Amino acid sequence: MLTVFDPWNNPLCTCPFKYSLHPYTGCSHQCLYCYATSYIKVRKSIPKKNFIQRLLRDLERADPRIPISMSNSSDPYPPEEKEYMLTRKTLEILLPRGFRVLIVTKGSLVSRDKDLLSKGNAAVTMTITTLDESLAKKLEPNAPSPHDRIRALRELVEYGVPVGVRVDPIIPYVNDDEEMIRELVETLASIGVGFIVTSTYKARPDNLKRMKEAFPEIAAKLDKLYRVEGTWIRGYWYLPLELRKKLLKPVIEAARRHKLEYATCREGLTSKEWFNARSCDGTHLIPLRIIPKKKTLLDL
Numbered sequence: 001m002l003t004v005f006d007p008w009n010n011p012l013c014t015c016p017f018k019y020s021l022h023p024y025t026g027c028s029h030q031c032l033y034c035y036a037t038s039y040i041k042v043r044k045s046i047p048k049k050n051f052i053q054r055l056l057r058d059l060e061r062a063d064p065r066i067p068i069s070m071s072n073s074s075d076p077y078p079p080e081e082k083e084y085m086l087t088r089k090t091l092e093i094l095l096p097r098g099f100r101v102l103i104v105t106k107g108s109l110v111s112r113d114k115d116l117l118s119k120g121n122a123a124v125t126m127t128i129t130t131l132d133e134s135l136a137k138k139l140e141p142n143a144p145s146p147h148d149r150i151r152a153l154r155e156l157v158e159y160g161v162p163v164g165v166r167v168d169p170i171i172p173y174v175n176d177d178e179e180m181i182r183e184l185v186e187t188l189a190s191i192g193v194g195f196i197v198t199s200t201y202k203a204r205p206d207n208l209k210r211m212k213e214a215f216p217e218i219a220a221k222l223d224k225l226y227r228v229e230g231t232w233i234r235g236y237w238y239l240p241l242e243l244r245k246k247l248l249k250p251v252i253e254a255a256r257r258h259k260l261e262y263a264t265c266r267e268g269l270t271s272k273e274w275f276n277a278r279s280c281d282g283t284h285l286i287p288l289r290i291i292p293k294k295k296t297l298l299d300l
């Protein structure tokens with residue numbers, strides 16, 4: 001259950017060493033641009049079999065100093081979590097033991113668990129790609145609306161849970177309107193978000209196909225930018241570097257204007273101009289509220 005985070009051999013990944021933990025397999029949010037679907041397929045979230053028993057077994061050997069990221073390729077707060085409460089049960093196990101947890105989600109349901117998150121070594125990063133409700137519905141059909149995600153973030157901040165936002169991915173011709181990006185970052189700053197990480201859309205054959213079907217009017221442009229002018233890096237088509245910088249600049253500039261920490265993800269842009277935070281993924285936001293009782297692996 002608990003595995004070492006694997007950035008799929010991407011040399012541009014700047015993530016710190018961490019564990020990955022997914023209570024569900026598949027993902028009901030079904031974002032068009034999802035990078036994980038070539039592994040998890042496009043299917044609804046299903047609770048993993050005997051998840052809690054297997055997790056308890058894995059924790060016996062786990063090092064509590066290493067952050068646990070939930071989750072990188074299957075949202076921990078899909079609609080199914082309301083019924084199964086598997087993520088909540090996981091937090092009830094991890095947090096009192098002093099494990100360090102980073103929640104990565106689009107699920108506004110995360111604010112339900114503010115009681116647990118605010119007492120443990122936990123931080124939340126929420127993905128918001130746009131404030132445009134109809135565009136979000138098209139891009140992330142089954143995920144909560146941006147409005148709901150902002151409401152959830154506000155609640156978490158009020159409870160003292162550290163939060164960051166992934167403005168990710170920025171997709172050319174889709175959510176790259178500079179004015180909208182400025183408005184998004186301004187909204188996030190106004191509710192107490194202190195950290196933003198951003199990146200451009202990296203195309204894979206399956207997600208590019210979904211994007212072109214959903215946005216036929218820009219299909220040819222996306223093909224040209226990615227498949228003709230772009231570069232294939234370890235399983236992804238990257239946009240040309242100058243275009244990536246152009247797309248990311250409004251996010252970074254807005255973050256700087258509002259005195260937020262900022263980072264880029266898998267862009268190879270690590271100078272201060274593009275990266276001014278202690279981690280790219282938000283693990284640095286995790287507070288130390290509970291000292292783990294368990295000996296660390298290195299002490300054994």
Ligand code: SF4
Pocket residue numbers: 027028029030031033034035036037072073074075106
């Ligand atoms: S929430 Fe994440 S894992 Fe789920 S479909 Fe969207 S991008 Fe994929």
